[in-house]
């Protein structure tokens with residue numbers, strides 16, 4: 001994991017129609033009190049530089065293309081984290097313009113529940129996501145070894 005990502009992991013956020021409260025909790029992570037950067041997490045505006053896609057808001061169908069394009073632009077290995085009750089369906093799950101879950105659009109690795117989740121819950125979810133990402137790296141490494149294509 002460290003040999004692949006060094007000491008940092010870059011996060012691209014995407015808002016698929018949230019009320020903006022989840023975003024304000026995410027913004028708090030960079031404040032000195034939580035100091036997300038001490039853990040090596042950084043936000044990036046470019047999906048091409050991102051390892052982790054952090055999604056907020058209900059999975060509004062109108063955002064399908066933007067969400068998929070962002071995900072596809074990210075290099076492998078990558079991980080998707082859904083923030084809040086909205087991507088799980090939340091109060092919008094019966095709405096015709098919203099998917100019941102973000103999983104209908106993207107392969108979500110970690111859901112962080114809450115409305116909104118607290119900054120500490122967000123931090124915990126991001127650390128869980130790093131563990132999942134390490135598992136993906138190990139799995140890719142195993143496949144490479146099986147195929148005899150060399151080392152990572």
Ligand code: SF4
Pocket residue numbers: 018019020021022056057058083084085086090114115116117
């Ligand atoms: S989960 Fe709650 S706080 Fe977050 S975007 Fe949805 S309604 Fe807003």
